[in-house]
Amino acid sequence: MTATRAGAAPAARRGGPPPWLPALKALLFVAALLPLARLVLAGTLDWFGGLGANPIELVTRSTGTWTLVLLVASLAVTPLRRATGLNGLVRLRRMLGLFAFFYAVLHFTTYLWFDQWFDVQAIVKDVIKRPFITMGVVAFVLMMPLAATSTDAMVRRLGRRWSTLHRLVYAVAVAAILHYWWHKAGKNDFSEVGWYAAAVALLLGWRVFDRLRAR
Numbered sequence: 001m002t003a004t005r006a007g008a009a010p011a012a013r014r015g016g017p018p019p020w021l022p023a024l025k026a027l028l029f030v031a032a033l034l035p036l037a038r039l040v041l042a043g044t045l046d047w048f049g050g051l052g053a054n055p056i057e058l059v060t061r062s063t064g065t066w067t068l069v070l071l072v073a074s075l076a077v078t079p080l081r082r083a084t085g086l087n088g089l090v091r092l093r094r095m096l097g098l099f100a101f102f103y104a105v106l107h108f109t110t111y112l113w114f115d116q117w118f119d120v121q122a123i124v125k126d127v128i129k130r131p132f133i134t135m136g137v138v139a140f141v142l143m144m145p146l147a148a149t150s151t152d153a154m155v156r157r158l159g160r161r162w163s164t165l166h167r168l169v170y171a172v173a174v175a176a177i178l179h180y181w182w183h184k185a186g187k188n189d190f191s192e193v194g195w196y197a198a199a200v201a202l203l204l205g206w207r208v209f210d211r212l213r214a215r
Contacts, residue, residue, distance in 0.1 A: 078093070108140050
């Protein structure tokens with residue numbers, strides 16, 4: 001009887017994932033795909049009012065917004081884990097980060113394809129002359145090595161260097177906020193981006209405070 005109880009110990013006690021993690025992970029996976037599903041259904045079946053009078057702008061705005069939402073969510077995992085003591089939350093961080101990169105790819109592809117039609121000369125001029133485009137490209141380029149090294153094999157291969165490399169996510173967050181902020185500066189509308197900027201400032205500020213406290 002004692003042996004049976006020991007063998008049936010909770011997975012969390014044996015170092016495995018907590019029992020609530022698979023359900024939460026599946027729920028977040030489905031939720032992260034809903035924005036894409038909405039765009040596909042709106043574009044192909046004319047659901048949700050269709051894509052509106054300017055579909056390129058709507059797709060660009062939607063994919064950019066969800067890139068930032070998922071990026072902020074991935075940054076929030078560590079503070080939330082520390083605050084709640086639910087260490088299993090850390091296992092959600094990679095999925096959220098990869099979904100952020102996925103929407104960033106859609107965002108960037110929409111710009112290259114439907115906005116610029118792969119006109120390299122026009123794209124280069126846009127990047128040089130428009131700071132918000134510059135910051136968007138910087139954020140996307142910095143995300144690429146993070147996505148490429150997100151596998152378990154790369155974590156093992158890079159060792160301690162993996163953690164150093166993945167601190168680039170902080171620069172990605174700042175560049176993404178500047179991209180969004182300068183885009184809205186032309187319309188003098190900072191109501192929405194202000195909330196994202198405050199969230200990123202809070203999450204990065206928490207990390208600075210936590211490191212100083214540890215020292």
